[in-house]
Amino acid sequence: MMTLQEEQSKAAPGALAVVQALVNTQYGQGRRAHRELTSPEQLRVWLVAHGLLAEGAPVTQGDVRRVFQLREALRSLLRANQETTMLASSIEVFNRYALDAPLTVHLHPDGPPTLEPDLAGVDGALARLVGIVFTAMTDGTWARLKVCRNERCQKAFYDTSKNRSGAWCSMAGCGSRLKARAYRHRRAAHPEE
Template identity: 35%
Template sequence: MGDEQPVPAAVRLVRDFVNTYEPQVDEESLATPDALRDWFVERGVLPVGVRLGPADLAAARTVREGLRAVLLGHAGHPADPDALRRLDEALAAAPVRMTFADGGPRLLPSVRGPLDVALATLVDAIRQCAQDQVWTRLKVCDRDTCRWAYYDASRNQARRWCSMAGCGNYVKMRRAYAVRRDRRSRAPDTAPDR
């Protein structure tokens, strides 16, 4: 479900992290601590050979689903307050510090555990999105069975679906069918009596 325009690197990291779980088909990319490690290694966030455990996996999934709730809010829907609370708690446990070195400001982990590094990188990507004024352009699909994260590059930021060809057409066709069905149910019976 690709975006039509280039997506900023910070947005891409957050979007792709949220999309490690696809609700529509119940597909979990982060099924094990090793899968979580590999995901971060492939993106240059963690070095090869680090070890993550079950608690790290649980914390990362909590952050991911909390971010999905935030992006749901960006799309104009009520966000799950429990998911937001759990996100806040998980991020409070990830100590970060600000640096101005190397072109800062940016956030770095104040503790060097692998998950601390990974979460600090995600938090810094969110900071970068906010600084670049693109944070609210990161949304999740309006189709309630999808909830795939996407970057809304439209001029008026009114995009509602991860893909117009997929979810957008599906939702529009369902609405059109419902309107036609409603009209038929309200139309007087014009069939001749026999």
């Protein structure tokens, strides 16, 4: 189990934390699986809580499917930050949402400009997410947002290591388990050593 300090150190900065939170609405397999947003009402509450949707805006089962599709495309794009190949299908999904995302530049007196959606509802929430990803890709923070290299986990984390070599959401959890598993495999392959 990750400590609060370790969890906070793995949080993405600024608005990118919303993308990280979306990806982390589902991760893991088996008894360690984490699932959120299993209904339109849960998605509505989540979007409102993250400032992506106005209170009382409707959310349909189709919206849930679209958000899940974007979430998994984002997870795949984050895998590419671990030096793997970007899947063309994930790029295609992201580009499809980007085409439907009318965004405008908004200047702020106390911070950098942001891309804001020109529409409301879930379509606006999806557009806002596209804008956050684009901004992170251009400001350099995107490359540090990754998914855990443990295939059974896939939780998004922000790599704060100096050399950008972070591979696991938690060294004490996934990192330790995978290193122990690799050690056991090496020992089984070469028992005479």
